[in-house]
Amino acid sequence: MKVHVYEKAFLSIGGGMLLVFLGALAFATLGAGIHLPDRAGSIDPQAVRTTPPFDDPGVREIAPGKYEVVMVAQAWSFDPAEVRIPAGSEVTFRITSPDVIHGIHVEHTTINVMVVPGQISEMRYTFREPREHLIICHEYCGIGHHYMYGKVIVE
Amino acid sequence: MKRKVLTGSLLAMGALLVGVSFFAIAQPLTVLPRMALAPGFVLTDQHGERLTNEDLRGKLVVYTLAYTGCGEACAPINRTMAELAARLDEVDTGGAPVRLVTISVDPERDTPAALRSAAEGLGADGQVWRLASGDPAMVRQVVGGGFEVFYEARDDGTIRFDPAFVVVDGWGITRARNRVGLPDVELLLDQLRLLGNEVRASTGVARFAYEAAHLFSCYAY
Amino acid sequence: MSTTVARPAVDVAAPVVQRGVVDDPSGFELSREQTALIRWNIYLGFAAVGVAMFHGLAQALSYAGINVLGWFPGLQTYYQGLTVHGVLNALVFTFAFANGFLSLTTARALSRPLNRWLLHGAFWSLVAGVVLLGYAILSNQASVLFTFYAPLQAHWTFYLGAALLVVSTWLTAANLFLALGRWRRDNPGERYPLMAFVSVATYAMWVIASIGLAVQVVGYLLPWSLGLIEGSDPLTMRTLFWYSGHPVVYFWLLPAYVSWYLMIPRQVGGKLLSDPLTRMVFIMFLLFSIPTGFHHQYTDPGIPAFMKALHGVMTFAIFFPSLATAFAIMASLEMGGRARGGRGLLGWIPKLPWGDPSVTAQILAMLTFMVGGATGLINASLSMNRVIHNTTWVPGHFHTTVGTAVALTFMGIAYWLVPMLTKRELFGRRIALAQAWIYTVGVLIFARGMSAAGLDGQPRRTFMAEAPYMPDAWLVPGYWTAVGGSLMAVGITLFFVVLLGTIFFGRRLEKRPDMPIAETVHPASRKGWEPILDRWPVWVAVAVILIVIAYGPFVISEMPPTLNTPPFRLF
Numbered sequence: 036m037k038v039h040v041y042e043k044a045f046l047s048i049g050g051g052m053l054l055v056f057l058g059a060l061a062f063a064t065l066g067a068g069i070h071l072p073d074r075a076g077s078i079d080p081q082a083v084r085t086t087p088p089f090d091d092p093g094v095r096e097i098a099p100g101k102y103e104v105v106m107v108a109q110a111w112s113f114d115p116a117e118v119r120i121p122a123g124s125e126v127t128f129r130i131t132s133p134d135v136i137h138g139i140h141v142e143h144t145t146i147n148v149m150v151v152p153g154q155i156s157e158m159r160y161t162f163r164e165p166r167e168h169l170i171i172c173h174e175y176c177g178i179g180h181h182y183m184y185g186k187v188i189v190e
Numbered sequence: 191m192k193r194k195v196l197t198g199s200l201l202a203m204g205a206l207l208v209g210v211s212f213f214a215i216a217q218p219l220t221v222l223p224r225m226a227l228a229p230g231f232v233l234t235d236q237h238g239e240r241l242t243n244e245d246l247r248g249k250l251v252v253y254t255l256a257y258t259g260c261g262e263a264c265a266p267i268n269r270t271m272a273e274l275a276a277r278l279d280e281v282d283t284g285g286a287p288v289r290l291v292t293i294s295v296d297p298e299r300d301t302p303a304a305l306r307s308a309a310e311g312l313g314a315d316g317q318v319w320r321l322a323s324g325d326p327a328m329v330r331q332v333v334g335g336g337f338e339v340f341y342e343a344r345d346d347g348t349i350r351f352d353p354a355f356v357v358v359d360g361w362g363i364t365r366a367r368n369r370v371g372l373p374d375v376e377l378l379l380d381q382l383r384l385l386g387n388e389v390r391a392s393t394g395v396a397r398f399a400y401e402a403a404h405l406f407s408c409y410a411y
Numbered sequence: 412m413s414t415t416v417a418r419p420a421v422d423v424a425a426p427v428v429q430r431g432v433v434d435d436p437s438g439f440e441l442s443r444e445q446t447a448l449i450r451w452n453i454y455l456g457f458a459a460v461g462v463a464m465f466h467g468l469a470q471a472l473s474y475a476g477i478n479v480l481g482w483f484p485g486l487q488t489y490y491q492g493l494t495v496h497g498v499l500n501a502l503v504f505t506f507a508f509a510n511g512f513l514s515l516t517t518a519r520a521l522s523r524p525l526n527r528w529l530l531h532g533a534f535w536s537l538v539a540g541v542v543l544l545g546y547a548i549l550s551n552q553a554s555v556l557f558t559f560y561a562p563l564q565a566h567w568t569f570y571l572g573a574a575l576l577v578v579s580t581w582l583t584a585a586n587l588f589l590a591l592g593r594w595r596r597d598n599p600g601e602r603y604p605l606m607a608f609v610s611v612a613t614y615a616m617w618v619i620a621s622i623g624l625a626v627q628v629v630g631y632l633l634p635w636s637l638g639l640i641e642g643s644d645p646l647t648m649r650t651l652f653w654y655s656g657h658p659v660v661y662f663w664l665l666p667a668y669v670s671w672y673l674m675i676p677r678q679v680g681g682k683l684l685s686d687p688l689t690r691m692v693f694i695m696f697l698l699f700s701i702p703t704g705f706h707h708q709y710t711d712p713g714i715p716a717f718m719k720a721l722h723g724v725m726t727f728a729i730f731f732p733s734l735a736t737a738f739a740i741m742a743s744l745e746m747g748g749r750a751r752g753g754r755g756l757l758g759w760i761p762k763l764p765w766g767d768p769s770v771t772a773q774i775l776a777m778l779t780f781m782v783g784g785a786t787g788l789i790n791a792s793l794s795m796n797r798v799i800h801n802t803t804w805v806p807g808h809f810h811t812t813v814g815t816a817v818a819l820t821f822m823g824i825a826y827w828l829v830p831m832l833t834k835r836e837l838f839g840r841r842i843a844l845a846q847a848w849i850y851t852v853g854v855l856i857f858a859r860g861m862s863a864a865g866l867d868g869q870p871r872r873t874f875m876a877e878a879p880y881m882p883d884a885w886l887v888p889g890y891w892t893a894v895g896g897s898l899m900a901v902g903i904t905l906f907f908v909v910l911l912g913t914i915f916f917g918r919r920l921e922k923r924p925d926m927p928i929a930e931t932v933h934p935a936s937r938k939g940w941e942p943i944l945d946r947w948p949v950w951v952a953v954a955v956i957l958i959v960i961a962y963g964p965f966v967i968s969e970m971p972p973t974l975n976t977p978p979f980r981l982f
Contacts, residue, residue, distance in 0.1 A: 181875065
């Protein structure tokens, strides 16, 4: 098979570029610690409201400077809809859904995760600066989808 | 020559592919994921003896939370622990000892003396099953910061917390967090059995098979 | 239209060494019945776009805070319209066009008619599917969007309709495989004609890829919607959907690649560079298209991060054949431009036949696809995906890929295909040219707005005109989106002027024009290693092994599925 010298060069540069990108991703994952959501447990979606910790959703300080947000994403609200934490807190979100698939994106953070009934989504983020972030449901969940939002207030 | 190298490397790649796909399809063994390093701590047990995470190295440990003044609210947790303690000999852990540790979430009131009387009531021998408490700030770091379980005192003096059973392996790595509702004793025994399989295979060629199981996420649950 | 319909004079004296599609089948013509069926497939596909575009406009305006839904009679909610837009554009349009177009290319390449029953079966199951989907969606019993994630439950006719769409592609696949098999029987030892090879490769990939969708819809969702199964397992359903849901984008794209590789060179007066490289590109799509689905589920709970990373690497691998395509097509264009008198480094570009709307539309589609390819790599990046997942960035991306690279190419193809199928001259060449430019400018503005708002966190699939939250950062991009979307709607409207004008008012032609088919600089060889490219069992086996590695561990850990989520109808 004849491959033109320009084509060889083009494909080598292109393939090399892809490898560099993959290297950058490996660095982001292993070096910079940007992780994807992993398995964080399952739950009976029909018993969310009676299964700890989701029987009592809310914001808790689990250790000095460390917070846990236990959240239920349901049609069409987040419970709790308002999360207040001091700047510099490391926050772990634990979220599940008792009805359909939802999504949660905390604006201008890397908290961006699907909320699937039967599964628990876990995400960690450190809020450094005082400001307000929108919490948006970003997966279609029915006719009231666009009314489903909340706020993270970093004080 | 060149042809031989090519054929050889193609064959090797083919063998690798077949091997990998066999592993992916058949899943000859399953493991518990290596989730994170378990927290370090220095606590005191019911005999007033020091208990640290380092003492538990090389042992499979099931941690749970409770407190002595809890009464009926903690009874299901304690019953689970007691049943687990009684049935430990059902599991072959490959010679690795199993330890059960109940950490108090009421460290202010749970002195070694309080723990001792509670332990007698529960049948915790202080050898396999130990009750531990310590400096409140330390307990907060271990339970809240390490095991990520929230607890707080209610106005009536009881403590609010969610049940959690955390399984840690001999290297001090968290392998299972059972924290949604109360786990079945069978489930905990099964988790210990899976860790035991790995302990037994920790020498020799089988080790690589288990490493492969981790690499391909052949997780039991 | 002389440039697109020109055929080489048949050299009677030349011996037919290989049954090349270019010089041969002199006078080969499909029967009236088969031509008509193919024509109606194409019409059905474009009719779907004609309906879907209305809500597309409404969506674009919604991002600028303008609610025009009151003007849509019969539409009850935004999400009902969004379902129409997705189902018709992404499933009906693309499936119908591929079924028609690739049936034609295969028949033409092999110089043999297709099986008429399979051709009928494919068309009528598509029609039946559209009718059922239309009933379910228009009666507002299926506002579940085209991804229909359980436990949102649609009426059973929705799932049956979706299943029939897939059945129509399977019947077409059976037809193409049958034709290829018959050809092989008559031509043992020959290399498959390239155009038949790439057409069949596209369907081979899709048949393997669509199994997930079939299992999901027929195995779970259909009985579930009929009440035979009580609960569903949303994560397993999502995984089955995306098993098919990523490769389906290549099923959309590959018919466009068939045109770019095999027709565009001829249309611009160049040649296709290499036969074996073209086959390798399509084989790579067969191998790597499918084990990539988890990159749509990077942010899903319950899937091990390692498996997601593995699919991420595969996604980067699937970018490679598109890079090779970029080179091959640019080379063909340059050859064409130089043959037409272009000089210097870039002088060949203005010499390309920019007056031919079929060429212009497809070159603009290619250029827009470069944007889409780059944004696609960002989507596939594990870390950056966390910023853009489910934001308007994603529709910003796929309107430059399927929305332009595919859709505008299909329109470009229609500019020679419809004259060929109707024996009528193209109506309104200048309108067609304007259409291509307006649509491209529109989509670039649209994508600029959607991408920018997406980076600022604006959610996709959300009725922004009514949302109680709307940060200022989304306002200006929203205007871009609305302006771009409106231009796209104008572009599509102009396309329908040309299409309907050709069908009803185009000047009748004496002779049916042939399709433009490119000659190859480096043709297929019967010697050496190249014939292995034609060995389907080898490539299908490798594809299956890759799929098993990518999905095996997860599927086994999920089996049997926990069917404990009850259905919901929240629309």
